[in-house]
Amino acid sequence: MTNYLVQATGLQKHFGNTRAVEGVSLNVKEGEIYGLVGSDGAGKTTTIRLLVGALLPDAGEVEICGYNILKQTEQARSTIGYLSQRFSMYEELTVLENIRFFAEVRGLSSTEWLPRSMEILEFVGLDKFKDRPAGQLSGGMRQKLGLASALVTRPRLLLLDEPTTGVDPVTRQDFWQLVIKLVAQPALNSSPATHNSQPEGVSVIISTPYMDEASRCHRVGFMKSGRIIAEDTPTNLRSRLNGRILELRGSPLDILRHIAHQNEYVEDVQAFGDRLHIRVQEGRAKDVLGRLKSDIESVGGHVDELRSAPPVLEDVFIALSDHEYASAPHPLKT
Amino acid sequence: MSLPVIYVENLTRRFGDFVAVDHINFEVNEGEVVGYLGPNGSGKTTTIRMLLGLLAPSEGEATVLGYDVHRQSEEVRARVGYMSQKFAIYDDLTTLENLTFYGGVYGITDKTRITQTLELVGLTGHEHTLTKDLSTGWRQRLSLAIALVHQPKLLFLDEPTSGVDPTARRAFWDLIYELAEGGVTVFVTTHYMDEAEYCERVGVMRDGKLLAMDTPTNLKRSVIxxxxxxxxxxxxxxxxxxxxxxxxxxxxxxxxxxxxxxxxxxxxxxxxxxxxxxxxxxxxxxxxxxxxxxxxxxxxx
CATH class of the missing domain: 3.30.70.100 (Alpha-Beta Plaits)
Structure with a gap:
């Protein structure tokens, strides 16, 4: 039997005329990293706030670890760790004092908090810096302290709202390695006090506008205008476009783009700096591969490489958006 | 062959003992879209500040559009546009009012130029929309319009599409490619891979050093x-x-x-x-x- 840590159905939240969340249903399994992926204003943060009970929904229900977030708020919240976009810490307090603060606020007893804090600081790699004032931490270390604070109470569900915004790629990589390890080794999170021999699994919901982050999640929900427009594993999402993406490199780019657009089987041409991604109709890759090079050369263009390429999530998101919104994106907030 | 739009030779900047930018060399040609990728503190911003003539190099030299960035910084600044994430747009002004205000800063009072710039970024029809009602993607377009109103030959963009989804990002970049085809040179600093992928060439900065600069395809082939x-x-x-x-x-x-x-x-x-x-x-x-x-x-x- 599948154990769902999050079961949300028909969530809706409007702010005045803004339909921030418009019918979101979401199930997240134990041990799963779920990515809410979309732009600023797509409804990601509102969804997360509804899940933790920080906002009342206009409609819909949320169960976290079997507890109704509105009726059994205390029990539900005791299972949640939440790292918000603007995580605040006490700059004058040391790393350990910051963790202690969060642990005590969340009701950890005086005998519990120290061993747990040390365990979690070791996990995120901050144990050597426990006596350093938080104000003197680098950006990446602050991020890890935020994660440690969210984890100190052994939550079963970890909600991360754009945790790596403004962080460089090396630090992001480190951060993600921690998140993936957390769900891969639930023993880390199980309390020595529980008598279960089977450690309890952890789930993570993470929001991000970036596709490179989305590709690291087990399952992804693409959000647009308050709705989830597609939901699947990154592999399955990409496979929707298998065989339909061609990569073209050559010069000059404007001729390549122009000629590619003219081909009747080409649905979309996207420029990516030094190359084009061409989306072709189902089953038409061969036709395009066979003709495009000579078409380009006949008007004086030059082709360095034309090949079938594995689709990336960016291709999928754009293809989905084409279907959902045939017209140009609307400039106003939706 | 025309002169490079940006020419940088052994450019170095020290702050005390700290070497923020360490003997970097590169050239950017007319109409190129070049990315400058690196973590915070790697020297990206210090480089830009030197290229804009806001900070004197400790060593080495740089020219932008043929002007020495240090000795002729006013000439440089009159000809480049700069779009930053932290750029202030007045929320309670309309798009037209914001652009008119910033145009005035550059001495642009020609109303046609203002409307043409709005048209260029696709904001025609939204002249009287309050800026606070614009979505992130469209605010970024307005910032771009502000950077473009004095028709610069070189554009500096600082994380121009952070926080938007691929559709909005793509629409923005299509605009950038159009500008580049028209001869505008574009220099993009970012630490997001999603953005760097859109550049024709990408330079990688780390600890003040430019580790590599090449097309994304060549970087992938030569490094991996x-x-x-x-x-x-x-x-x-x-x-x-x-x-x-x-x-x-x-x-x-x-x-x-x-x-x-x-x-x-x-x-x-x-x-x-x-x-x-x-x-x-x-x-x-x-x-x-x-x-x-x-x-x-x-x-x-």
Whole structure:
């Protein structure tokens, strides 16, 4: 039997005329990293706030670890760790004092908090810096302290709202390695006090506008205008476009783009700096591969490489958006 | 052949003992879209500040559009546009009012120029919309309009599309490519791979040094000379430890539901057999493609 840590159905939240969340249903399994992926204003943060009970929904229900977030708020919240976009810490307090603060606020007893804090600081790699004032931490270390604070109470569900915004790629990589390890080794999170021999699994919901982050999640929900427009594993999402993406490199780019657009089987041409991604109709890759090079050369263009390429999530998101919104994106907030 | 739009030779900036920018060399030609990728503190902003003539180099030299950035900084600033994430747009002004205000700062009072610039970024019809009612993607377009109103030959963009989804990002970049086709040179600083992928050439900065500058395709080929393998196995954690110790594996990392392995020598069969021998269940191993992130992580080591 599948154990769902999050079961949300028909969530809706409007702010005045803004339909921030418009019918979101979401199930997240134990041990799963779920990515809410979309732009600023797509409804990601509102969804997360509804899940933790920080906002009342206009409609819909949320169960976290079997507890109704509105009726059994205390029990539900005791299972949640939440790292918000603007995580605040006490700059004058040391790393350990910051963790202690969060642990005590969340009701950890005086005998519990120290061993747990040390365990979690070791996990995120901050144990050597426990006596350093938080104000003197680098950006990446602050991020890890935020994660440690969210984890100190052994939550079963970890909600991360754009945790790596403004962080460089090396630090992001480190951060993600921690998140993936957390769900891969639930023993880390199980309390020595529980008598279960089977450690309890952890789930993570993470929001991000970036596709490179989305590709690291087990399952992804693409959000647009308050709705989830597609939901699947990154592999399955990409496979929707298998065989339909061609990569073209050559010069000059404007001729390549122009000629590619003219081909009747080409649905979309996207420029990516030094190359084009061409989306072709189902089953038409061969036709395009066979003709495009000579078409380009006949008007004086030059082709360095034309090949079938594995689709990336960016291709999928754009293809989905084409279907959902045939017209140009609307400039106003939706 | 025309002169490079940006020419940088041995450019260096020290703050006390700290070398923020360390003898960097590069050229950017007319109509190019070049990315400048690096973590915070790697020297990106210091470079830009020197190129804008806001900060004197400690050593080396740079010219922008043929002008010495230090001695002729006013000439430089009159001809370049700068769009920053932290740029102030007045929320309670309309798009037209914002653009008129900033046009005035550059001495542009011609109303036609203002309307043409709004048209260029696709904001025609929204002249009287309050800026606070615009979505992120469209605010970024307004920022771009402000950077473009004095018709610069060179545009500096600082993380121009952070926080937007691929559709909005793509619409923005289509606009940038149009400008580049019209001869505008574009220099983009970012630490997002999603953005760097859109540049024709990408420079990678780390600790003040320019580690490489080339097309994304060439960077992937020259830096990631080995194969990329996507290994789906259980338990993942154990697989990670085993492959981490494996001879010939250059890098292995967790990538959600699989491991990402980079190696010159090790092939699929060797990965498969070692994992199986150590009792890790292998579901499948697929060949992956190198990404700019792989390039960055490899260079940053």
């Amino acid at each position: 000379t080995g194969d990329v393998w996507e290994v789906f196995a259980h338990p993942l954690e154990q697989g990670l430890e085993i492959l981490h110790e494996m001879d010939g594996v250059e890098r292995v990392g967790l990538a959600g539901d699989h491991l990402r392995v980079i190696s010159q020598k090790v092939k699929k069969e060797a990965l498969q057999s070692l994992l199986s021998r150590k009792k890790v269940q292998v579901e499948k191993i697929e060949k992956g493609e190198p990404t700019l992130e792989d390039v960055f992580l490899a260079l940053a080591r």
